[in-house]
Amino acid sequence: MTTSDTKTKEPKKKATKASKAPLKEKTGEVVLRIRVRAYESKILDTSVKQIMDTAVRYDANIIGPVPLPTEIKKYTVNRASFVYKNAREQFEIRVHKRLIDIINPNAKTIEALTNLSLPSGVDIDVKTL
Numbered sequence: 001m002t003t004s005d006t007k008t009k010e011p012k013k014k015a016t017k018a019s020k021a022p023l024k025e026k027t028g029e030v031v032l033r034i035r036v037r038a039y040e041s042k043i044l045d046t047s048v049k050q051i052m053d054t055a056v057r058y059d060a061n062i063i064g065p066v067p068l069p070t071e072i073k074k075y076t077v078n079r080a081s082f083v084y085k086n087a088r089e090q091f092e093i094r095v096h097k098r099l100i101d102i103i104n105p106n107a108k109t110i111e112a113l114t115n116l117s118l119p120s121g122v123d124i125d126v127k128t129l
Contacts, residue, residue, distance in 0.1 A: 029103055029104055030103075030104055030105070030128065030129075031101055031102070031103055031104075031128070031129040032101070032102040032103075032105050032110070032126065032127075032128060032129075033099070033100075033101055033126070033127045033128075033129055034051065034099070034100040034101075034102070034113075034124060034125070034126050035068075035097060035098070035099055035124070035125040035127075036048055036051070036065075036097070036098045036099075036100070036122060036123070036124055037095055037096070037097050037122070037123040037124075037125075038095075038096055038121055038122045038123065039093065039094065039095060039096070039121060040096070040121065041096045043119055043121060043122060044096050044098060044122065045098075046119075047118045047119060047122045048065045048098050048100065050116065050118065051100060051113065051116065052064075052065065052100065054109075054112050054113060054116060055100075055102055055105075055109055055112075055113065057112070058106065058108050058109040058112055060102050060103075060104075060105050060106070060109045061102065061103040061104060062100065062101070062102055062103075063100070063101040063102075063103065064098070064099055064100040064101055065098040065099065065100050066098065066099040066100075067096075067097070067098055067099075068097035068098065068099055069097070070094050070095065070096050070097070071094070071095040071097070072092055072093070072094050072095075073092060073093045073095075074090055074091070074092045075090070075091045075092070075093075076088050076089070076090050077089050077090075077091065
């Protein structure tokens with residue numbers, strides 16, 4: 001074997017923080033994040049559709065609706081107070097959630113969304129990111 005046949009191994013260079021590219025740069029976008037919650041999924045879906053139709057009418061960029069995991073709260077209660085101690089009933093409350101992002105909303109879109117009349121039992125949280 002000659003020296004030209006053997007490969008020389010160079011030590012690997014470790015990446016530093018300065019050499020890594022940033023994953024996402026801020027482009028100055030304003031995002032309106034809307035979380036909609038309700039106990040009944042049908043009412044929730046109709047109200048989300050109403051929000052989406054209003055935003056589309058005013059030419060807004062929409063991401064969603066993204067279904068979030070359903071929150072289930074379970075309660076166990078004794079059936080009888082004294083004699084049948086082991087007889088129990090279980091009740092549960094399901095909270096369905098959806099997430100809608102509106103990117104760079106204009107003033108008309110925000111005004112139209114604030115004037116929406118949604119059914120009772122629908123909870124809305126609006127954040128600006």
